[in-house]
Ligand SMILES: Nc1ncnc2c1ncn2[C@@H]1O[C@H](COP(=O)(O)OP(=O)(O)OP(=O)(O)O)[C@@H](O)[C@H]1O
């Protein structure tokens with residue numbers, strides 16, 4: 164079996180926004196899945212919001228995800244039988260934190276309110292991404308994992324969506340770990356890490 168990640172340490176403070184870059188296939192999505200408790204870990208320690216994953220049951224991990232984690236998947240994972248509005252409200256209801264005003268505000272700021280009654284299959288990639296962002300933030304997580312949330316958007320719209328995402332994350336003091344292939348997007352975060360050969364390196368201005 165190939166070892167994908169090793170000697171890897173990453174700490175995210177409350178409200179801190181970190182970009183994760185790296186070549187396709189280097190393990191970025193895998194790292195996000197580990198942090199979300201969606202993939203089993205062979206070795207190491209993960210702690211989210213003071214809760215340690217070591218020895219945690221699937222039920223405990225699932226509760227932690229519901230309460231504290233927002234996930235924007237690379238493939239969005241919108242629920243196909245639910246309208247845009249119901250998708251946005253879904254995670255918030257699961258976390259017992261449904262707030263109709265917040266859902267409306269997020270949808271308005273992300274420009275997706277006119278799509279409320281549509282089904283995901285009728286949306287463009289960029290529209291689905293914005294619905295996924297609204298859905299994740301509506302549950303007011305402590306940590307938001309975003310896997311290439313602007314991957315389907317052109318450069319200008321990527322910056323617009325990231326600016327909104329950062330503003331919303333900042334407002335809610337949500338920690339953000341965002342995977343991106345775009346240097347321009349990454350530069351908007353507090354720090355940029357590069358994943359390569361299983362290790363993380365903090366990029367500084369000089370290493371550009
Ligand atoms: N379920 C799986 N079983 C076996 N190998 C897998 C599985 N999922 C991913 N991999 C492999 O693990 C490696 C890392 O995949 P991962 O999806 O984490 O990469 P990534 O950095 O997110 O890439 P991209 O930028 O293309 O999204 C790849 O070589 C991939 O082929």
Ligand SMILES: [Mg+2]
Pocket residue numbers: 191192193237310
């Ligand atoms: Mg990936």
